[in-house]
Amino acid sequence: MSEGEFDPSGDQAVSSELAGVLPVEFTAFHSQQHRAYLRYAHLQLGNPKDAEEVVDDVFTFLLKVWRQALKEASLHGFAWAVLREHVERRLAVLGRQVAMVETAWFAALRRSSRERLELLESKLGLYAAIAGLSERQY
Incomplete structure (x- = not known):
């Protein structure tokens, strides 16, 4: 939160x-x-x-x-x-x-931004894990 x-x-x-x-x-x-x-x-x-x-x-x-x-x-x-x-x-x-329109708009913006950042973070974690593999594991 x-x-x-x-x-x-x-x-x-x-x-x-x-x-x-x-x-x-x-x-x-x-x-x-x-x-x-x-x-x-x-x-x-x-x-x-x-x-x-x-x-x-x-x-x-x-x-x-x-x-x-x-x-x-x-x-x-x-x-x-x-x-x-x-x-x-x-x-x-x-x-x-x-205040609903303004509050709801900002809440939706926060949710969508958070979802995008979580997706990006998970992709970065995946790439970092792949980079850490040995040649054989890769």
């Missing part, structure tokens, strides 16, 4: 103390969706701290309305709508525009 790149440690599970108290379905939903929600919020907000706060707010809200959320035609659609609404509110409070 390069400096400045956001890594949502989204495998964040609900703490073991709360797991026994919270609905099992909510705990599973949280575990499955937390990382994706963090990535989306970070792309929109451009700031890991804001993203984490918004996602925490979203899951707190979802927990409050969990029984009603389960009755929705699409739980995932409902939850994403809640996430988008919370992100939009945070942007309005901060007086900022969506």
Whole structure:
């Protein structure tokens, strides 16, 4: 992970103390969706701290309305709508525009550059290994 790149440690599970108290379905939903929600919020907000706060707010809200959320035609659609609404509110409070386009572009550029460098490095390693072979091995 390069400096400045956001890594949502989204495998964040609900703490073991709360797991026994919270609905099992909510705990599973949280575990499955937390990382994706963090990535989306970070792309929109451009700031890991804001993203984490918004996602925490979203899951707190979802927990409050969990029984009603389960009755929705699409739980995932409902939850994403809640996430988008919370992100939009945070942007309005901060007086900022969506950072997604710029942030996503730089993230894609970093990924493609890293992939190219890793490929080049692996080729150089192969050439160095070939150069180190004896005549017989070559």
